[in-house]
Amino acid sequence: KKRHQTDLSAYAADIVECVQDAQDESGDTNIVVPTADKFASPETKFADLDTDLSGGLSLPEITTAITTHKTDAFNDMDTNNSNDVTVEE
Known part of the structure; x- marks a missing residue:
């Protein structure tokens, strides 16, 4: 089964910053701030493996x-x- 995955690599820094801001503002340490590599393109992820x-x-x-x-x-x-x-x- 082929899974479709959206390439969010162009937005990675913005996503990380947004989640970090949400964590900082709320003080909620249960909010997990992702790293930018979590949003790498499928091709980049494959190449890394x-x-x-x-x-x-x-x-x-x-x-x-x-x-x-x-x-x-x-x-x-x-x-x-x-x-x-x-x-x-």
């Missing part, structure tokens, strides 16, 4: 990307850096 520059994605490349993504997500949730995530976090 294709570490061996083969023009395709191998299982090790996909596995590394998934592991990195899940580790980053866990670290974002683990706000006190205890290597455990609690309900309060």
